[in-house]
Amino acid sequence: MLPRGWWVLLLVVLSGCGSVRPVVTLDTGTDRSAIFVPRQDARVVETGDAEAMLKQRALHARPSSRPQQAARELFQMAARSGSYRYEPRERRITPLGAGESLEVIDPGGEGGLTREYLRWCERTQRPGDCLRLLSETPILDGDGRYVLAMALARGVVLTEMMDAFKDMADPEAMMAAVLWTWTTYMVLLAVPEPISKGIAAVMTATLISYVGIDTFWGLIIGFRQLVEAADRALTFDDLRQAGERYGKVMGRDAARAFVMLATVAMGNTAAGLARTVPALPGAAQASVQAGTQLGIRLSAVGEVRSVAVGAGTVTLALAPGAVAMAAQGEGSAPPTRGVRSWGAFSGFKQAMGPAGAGKQWHHVVEQTPGNVERFGPHALHNTDNVIRLETSLHKKVSALFSMIRPELTSSTLTVRQWLSTQPFATQYEFGLRAIKNVQMGYW
16 A cells, blocks of 8 residues: 555656656666657557457466455565655655554445445446455555556446456456556556666556657656545545546556556566567557657567656666667667667777778768757767778768759758658668669669
């Protein structure tokens, strides 16, 4: 259960996030970090055949009878319980001393939230503790409130989940497990100094690829508001309103992506989830957005060791040896695994030495000021983008880029000016083609 008062500290940590568009920091080591500015045209990926995947997954699932504990263990979170006081002057949280207590809003009596929750289960034809919210506490409090609010947030998606799980021996247990996994993951992102590791880090990178950085940011801010409202809720209607507000923030497609990832994550490992991601519904579109939103390939989410969410930035720490796209701008393409990169061309030349007798170093994607600003230096000064060319060929290619060649560019601009408007991948492909065609005498 989330200690009362943590939402206040969360408000401090994420203050101002709503007005600042986040950037991504790709951390591949102390000398290999780069800032990546995500594109603003991301869309939530549709997962059209997710129900079929959920049904298939449900056939082999063995949901725990204690889903809250299972979710904590999945994300390696300690149980949170007890009473705490938030001290605004010092901005810290301390446990209450012996004999001190905080008011418990729901005593569990007639008309309390607990009783109203059980009645809701009956009304939805699932009598008893249908979401397993009372397995660790006799009253509806803490994380249980958040799970119920999340269930109320997306009623349509909840119905789809029950339909996907209906052939199981205990579909309610499966639904409860997914909701607990989903909500516990959000709690993990929402606590102060939110850093997700292991399977949570892979889940975070995948989720951003599916919904985009802006929607992801909005989900965290919205969950913060849900936590605050749920902690203060006195009635079931209060919780319902909190859930419905968050449902509007989330949207149906994002909720479906959440359910899909939570279902695949249950009982899995970081490596296992990473191997599954490329085969998930909507993975093709998510793969494109991984590049434009995070600067990594979707197939490389297994190399994400941790994700830290701070005010104005999302930091991805990658495994040693991993090479990120490190591209600050649009349509970037990452170097292949094992490529070395530098923050300046001088650093590249110092490490790699001369190109060789009669040869010069050539940037496939040119190191123009505009490209440096858009894509970042590491995307340009690396052993995938800088290659050796014969001096005469290098001069001919450079001369081509200074020409106006409308038959190549469908433009009255010079080749270099036209290229400056293109995404990284387009520039890279054109640069390789130019070398080949100039060498063959075609251009």
